[in-house]
Amino acid sequence: KQEVTQIPAALSVPEGENLVLNCSFTDSAIYNLQWFRQDPGKGLTSLLLIQSSQREQTSGRLNASLDKSSGRSTLYIAASQPGDSATYLCFPFDFGNEKLTFGTGTRLTIIP
Amino acid sequence: NAGVTQTPKFQVLKTGQSMTLQCAQDMNHEYMSWYRQDPGMGLRLIHYSVGAGITDQGEVPNGYNVSRSTTEDFPLRLLSAAPSQTSVYFCASSYSTQGMNTEAFFGQGTRLTVV
Numbered sequence: 001k002q003e004v005t006q007i008p009a010a011l012s013v014p015e016g017e018n019l020v021l022n023c024s025f026t027d028s029a030i031y032n033l034q035w036f037r038q039d040p041g042k043g044l045t046s047l048l049l050i051q052s053s054q055r056e057q058t059s060g061r062l063n064a065s066l067d068k069s070s071g072r073s074t075l076y077i078a079a080s081q082p083g084d085s086a087t088y089l090c091f092p093f094d095f096g097n098e099k100l101t102f103g104t105g106t107r108l109t110i111i112p
Numbered sequence: 113n114a115g116v117t118q119t120p121k122f123q124v125l126k127t128g129q130s131m132t133l134q135c136a137q138d139m140n141h142e143y144m145s146w147y148r149q150d151p152g153m154g155l156r157l158i159h160y161s162v163g164a165g166i167t168d169q170g171e172v173p174n175g176y177n178v179s180r181s182t183t184e185d186f187p188l189r190l191l192s193a194a195p196s197q198t199s200v201y202f203c204a205s206s207y208s209t210q211g212m213n214t215e216a217f218f219g220q221g222t223r224l225t226v227v
Contacts (some may be wrong), residue, residue, distance in 0.1 A: 046216070
């Protein structure tokens, strides 16, 4: 059974800093990995999808990397803004598994 | 393109009542699933379906029924609501869970309160 861990569980940083969120997964045989953000009381917004043939994917100030051999993905946020405050979730699609599991999430707070 | 549509957005039930949460997608996705989200528990898989006529249990299936008669729709039924089913419910779909076309799309959620 795939287990997905995100560390840290919560993170507070001053506005303007660059930061890295981590996602670890136990079964490294994955197809794609998706990063979402969730604002309090809201739904999930897809941020980035990294395919297994890619090592990273970029969208604006966000960059996600994928290292399947080590079972890790990172989400890099550059020049953080208060609007980045949310919970960030990673979501791997692994071989032969139809019971898709979310990471535990990192709750990010950007301090103005 | 509507994506994944969940109805209702909010619902209050009395203990013992039944109801159906609706989920529909217009992307011709084979895979659909239901999650519940509780504070401190993250998103947990309730039931999923890999195609019309095929459903299976997830991590927390007790108290919920599903069926998949069409590709588009995947309703979640609560037969006798309990306060422990107070939660936010999310429906998701994907073309597949296997292969390079895997990408999840989520509905906006249904906030259910059982009193």
